[in-house]
Amino acid sequence: MQDTVTPVLLGADLNCYSMARAFYEAYGLVSRVFGREELGPIRASRYCHFTRVEGLSDPAVCRAVLLHYAGTEPGRTKLLLPCTDEYAAILIQEKEALEPEYILPQPSRDALALFEKTAFYRLCGEWGIEVPETEVYEGSISPARAMESGRRLGFPYIVKPSSSIVYWHHPFADMQKVYLVHSAQEAADIVNRIYASGYEGEVLAQRYLSGGDSAGYVLTLYFDREGRCIARAAGRVLLEERTPRGRGNYAALLSVPVPPIAERLEEMLHSVHYRGFANFDLRENGPGGKLLPLELNLRQGRSNHFLTAGGINPAILLCEDYILGRHLPRVDMTAPLLFRTVPFPVVYRYTEDRVLAERARELHRSGREGNPWNARSDLIGNPRRMLYLTMHNWRERKKFRKYCAEERGI
Ligand SMILES: Nc1ncnc2c1ncn2[C@@H]1O[C@H](COP(=O)(O)OP(=O)(O)O)[C@@H](O)[C@H]1O
Ligand SMILES: [Mg+2]
Incomplete structure (x- = not known):
């Protein structure tokens, strides 16, 4: 090779x-x-x-x-x-x-529309897959319009762009991935600032699915060159990054059994002749509620090391499939695993759900964990990388201390 x-x-x-x-x-x-x-x-x-x-x-x-x-x-x-x-x-x-x-190893143009959350939600609707209640804005809005949304969705609600690709092309001060708005005025202000930046796509107002970080789940599916879904892996979020731009990036995940909704999502992607990795963000509809998809990423997720550490190396999937031309058997990730990108004490300290934090500790202690940064073959005899990693870990501790303290008003 x-x-x-x-x-x-x-x-x-x-x-x-x-x-x-x-x-x-x-x-x-x-x-x-x-x-x-x-x-x-x-x-x-x-x-x-x-x-x-x-x-x-x-x-x-x-x-x-x-x-x-x-x-x-x-x-x-x-x-x-x-x-x-x-x-x-x-x-x-x-x-x-x-x-x-x-x-x-990618989907065809049939799937291109799915980069837009609105198109993704529409497709989910066609397949009877419930998504969070959502309203769509096509331009600036008045506080009265935002109030209408508030009456329907309840306050606080989520404001986020439908197309994150276009959104990041139009930066503005204090830009965030998503916004939790508590009043009509706040909602109208943020929607109007997004449009004032030059963003020309749709903006979504969405029912807030409460529950903190651990209400979040991630699901990865891999469709081989013939369109068969041959690998699936699911994780529960323990901790998200805390910086305004980093929210929604996972700092720690726990492996969980593949949830039932995966079957429907798989069928749905078959219908658009999907190929390669599909990565979904999901969230519980209220505590213990059923999982609702928030979005689809048409690529491997940022946390793809979660798969490698769980025994499904994505590079092996790709090479066996596309280069060696093998037919791999279908596999679900079942290994108990803690995935993290930050030092363990940060995971343990800032995971709100203490039962999950204890579970994470058990996995950490028994060595059933994966961290993309801790790569022996890249660190040994590589002082520049070691130094960079030490700095990264130190910065993460500092970031969590700062933003979590702010959230808790300490
Ligand atoms: N309706 C919602 N209720 C609660 N949290 C949400 C909601 N929508 C998004 N979020 C939070 O924001 C993060 C990013 O949202 P997402 O829809 O995945 O968009 P993107 O990753 O493209 O910014 C999610 O991982 C979740 O933490
Ligand atoms: Mg996301």
């Missing part, structure tokens, strides 16, 4: 690093990484060969860079994977142009 295959990854974040680690651990492969800037997670890593490309999120630039690179490595099989939504959308759009040079 080492002499013939190169994984090519777009992005430079923890998603990218975790995939590069999976390829390295499975086959000793070093990934070729293209990104707009070299972010912390891949810095000084042996797993990645990074090239900085300004304007990589412009589809024409991305296509040109990838085709040029392919020309420099003619004899090798190149497996191309996106590590952010933006690159996932570009690769789906550019599939025909890139396919002569690359293997793209």
Whole structure:
């Protein structure tokens, strides 16, 4: 494999690093990484060969860079994977142009609309899959309009963009992934600020599903080259990142049995001839309630190391399927596992649900845990990486101390 295959990854974040680690651990492969800037997670890593490309999120630039690179490595099989939504959308759009040079384990254009939460919710509706009650705004709103939403959804409610790709192209001060609004005025203000930034998509007002971090779940499905779903894994959120932009990124997960809703979601994706990884965010509809999907990411999740640590290495799925042409048996992840990207004391201290925190401690103590950062083959004899990891851990402790203290008003 080492002499013939190169994984090519777009992005430079923890998603990218975790995939590069999976390829390295499975086959000793070093990934070729293209990104707009070299972010912390891949810095000084042996797993990645990074090239900085300004304007990589412009589809024409991305296509040109990838085709040029392919020309420099003619004899090798190149497996191309996106590590952010933006690159996932570009690769789906550019599939025909890139396919002569690359293997793209990705859905076709039929799935492109699903990057929009509104389109995803519509498809769920067609399949009888319940989603949180949602209203759609197409432009700025008055406080009276926000009040109508409040009457229907109850206060507080969630405000979030339908298209996160377009949203992040229009930055503004104090921008967040999602907003929890407590009054009509607050709702109208935030919706209007989003539109004032130049965002031209839809904005959603959504019923708030209460319950803290541990009401969140994540589900990953892998559809092979023939469209069979051959791997499934589910996790329960213990802790989300706390920075305004990081909320919704998982700092710790606990493995759980694949929930029943996975069957329906799988059938639904079959209907759009899905290929590759599908990653859903789900949330309990009230304490102990049934799981409702919040969104679909058309790529492997940022927490894909959760799969590797749980015995389903995503690089092996991809290579066995697309490169070795094998038919893998269907598998559900069942290993008891704590996944974390932050030091264990942070998980234990800030997980609100104490029963889950104790469970996490048991798994930690018995070594049944995975952390993408703790990669022996990347740390041993690599002082720059060690130093970076020490700093990362220190920063995480500080961030949680700061933001959790603010939340609790201490
Ligand atoms: N209706 C909701 N009720 C409670 N929390 C929500 C709701 N919608 C989103 N969130 C929170 O915000 C995070 C991000 O929302 P999500 O819909 O996954 O959008 P994205 O990841 O594209 O920003 C979720 O993981 C969850 O923590
Ligand atoms: Mg999400």
